Amino acid sequence: MGFVTIRDVARQAGVSITAVSQILHGKGRFSQETRDLVQRTVDELGYIPDSRAQAIRSSRSKTVGLLVPDIRNPFFADLVCSVEEMLHEKGYSTLIGTSAEDVNRQDAFINTLLGYRIDGAIVVPQGVQSPGIDMLVDQDLPLVFVDRRVQGVDSVPFVVSDPYTGLQEALDTLHQLGHRRIGYVAHPSLGSFSVNERETAFREIAAGLFDQEPTIVACDNTFASRKQALVELLAADVTAIVFAYSPDAIALIGLLHDRSIDIGTDVSVVSFDDIDAFKLMTPQIAIISQQVGDMGRQGVEMLLARIDAKRKRRAENRRIPTVFVQRGSVCVAPVG
C-alpha cells in the first residue's frame, strides 16, 4: 500500500471525505460513534491529517530531514556537517532535529517531520523499535539509517561502521606493547546498536589475544556511574582502557588527571571516535576512527539514490571499516 490518504480513511470508515476532514478539524455535527470510528480508522491506517502526507508525496520539496541524538557530541556534529554539506551540493536543504538520546523526543521530532514536505530522511535512531520509527518506516518515505540501526527493523538500509577492523588493530598494538590486563568501558543504556556491537567485537577479539579475562565495566551519562567505573578498573589493576563511547573517555580522562594517574605512562587509553578534543589533549588520545565524514556522505548517496529511483529497491547495507590511530596515550605496559 502506498501512502495513506484521506480518501483511504473515508473508504475504510464508510464516510465521506468531507466528514473525515471535518471530524479531524473538530468541525461539523457528527455522532460520537462516527467520530470514534474515524479516529480509530485514522490510527489504524496511520493517516497523517492535514493532507501533509499528500503534500509529502506530491512533488519534490528538495528537503531532507536529519535526526541525530546529540549535536554536542562532536562525532554527531561532524556527521551533521558532512551530511548537510553534501546535500547542499546536491541542491537540498536539511531540516535537523535531535533526540537527546531519548526515544520520546526522537518520536516527537519524527512526528513533526512527517507533518512537513520532505523528500526523505537520514536518521541516527535510538536502538529500540518505537512508534515513531514504525511510523517513519510505514510512510514509504525514502529513509536511511546512519551510524546505528534498529534491532528488528530490516526494511531500512543502513550505513554503519565496522568495529572489528579498528579494534583488532588497537588490541594487537596493546598486546605487542605488553599489556595483559585490559579494561573496557561499555555504555549499554544508550540503546545504540553500534555501541553495543563494539562490546561484542571487543570480547571476541580479546578472547583470541589475552589469557586473562578483560575487565568490562558499564557507564551511563551520570558522574556517579563514571566514577564507579574507574574504581572498578583500578581495582582490577588494568594497564590499558578501551572506551566505546567518547563522552565517557573524556569524563574518565578528567578523573584520571584528578588522581594523578598519567595517561601514556601509567595507563594506556584508546577511545572510539575521531573528535578534535582528543587531539588537543596532552598526550593526544589514540582513537578508533569511524571515518564519520565518509559515513555521512555514503548515507546521503544511498538516500538520493532511493529518492531518484522509480522503483524503491532495497539498497545494500554498507559497513565502513574503522581504523586505529596510534597516539601518545598508548605506551608500553608498566612493569608489575
Next chain:
Amino acid sequence: MGFVTIRDVARQAGVSITAVSQILHGKGRFSQETRDLVQRTVDELGYIPDSRAQAIRSSRSKTVGLLVPDIRNPFFADLVCSVEEMLHEKGYSTLIGTSAEDVNRQDAFINTLLGYRIDGAIVVPQGVQSPGIDMLVDQDLPLVFVDRRVQGVDSVPFVVSDPYTGLQEALDTLHQLGHRRIGYVAHPSLGSFSVNERETAFREIAAGLFDQEPTIVACDNTFASRKQALVELLAADVTAIVFAYSPDAIALIGLLHDRSIDIGTDVSVVSFDDIDAFKLMTPQIAIISQQVGDMGRQGVEMLLARIDAKRKRRAENRRIPTVFVQRGSVCVAPVG
C-alpha cells in the same frame, strides 16, 4: 489522484484560478453562491492552499525554526542544545538549520523554513542584511536574533552578550600580572556583529589600561591566515593573547605547541567562549564566558512571549554580561 492544486479546484468549480485564489483570501467581489461553490469544492477535493504565509499564520504548529552558523563550533552546539531543551519543555519541536557562515546558505534555509508551518524562529544571523533576512522580517513571523544582530535591522529584538564586562576583568587581570604588550586576534570576515563588537570593546578598554598600543591581527578560517597572525604576534613580542573567536584560539594553540612556546609560562592566553575543549587542555585555557545556556533560554523566552502575544509589541533587547574565568593559561608576564 495526485496532489490537488488550485487549478483542480478552479476546473471543478468552473471558475478561474484567480477567482479561487481571491475567494480563499477573502478578497474580490463574488456572489455568495460562487463563494460557497469554491469553498465546497476546496473541501471536497481536500485542497490545501499552497499559500505559505497563510499556513504559517493560520494555526499553531508548535514548531520553531532555529538557524545557527556552524554546529561543529561547540559554542553553537551548546546554544542549540539549550534552545531545544527549553522549547521541548514548552511543548515545541525545533527544526534546526545551519548556514556554514555563508549568507547564501543562510538564505536558502530561510527559504525552506518559510515553506513550512512554523510559529516563529530563532536566528543567529550572518551580520549583513540579505534577501533572506529581509524576507524573514517581512513575514511578520515572531522572530528573535540570538548571539548576533544584523546591522540596519532594528525591528527584530535580540539577545546578545555584552563583551565589556568580561574583557574588562580579563585585561585588568593581565595588567595586574605585569603584561604590557597585549595581542588581540580578530575575525572580521565572519561578518558577526558580536565578534566585531569585541574588537571595539578591546580597543577601548586596552587604551585605558596600557601605554603601549596593542597588536591587533586578523584571522579568517584558513590555516595560512592563522599562521600569519601568529608570526605577527611573535614579531611584536606580545606576552598575552586575547582571542575573539574560539576556533582561532584552538588553531593557534596548536601552532604555539608546535613551536614549543609554553602557554601559561611563555605566553598567556584568553579566549572568548566557554567550550569543553578549553578545559581539557593542559594548561586549561582561561575564557571570557558568554553564558550561552542563559542566552539560549532568554532567546526562547522572548520568542514564546512574542508567539503568545495578541499584539506584537517590540520586545526589549537583552544583553547578557560576559564573565572572565581565570585558568592556568594566564600567568605572570615573563621578564624582559
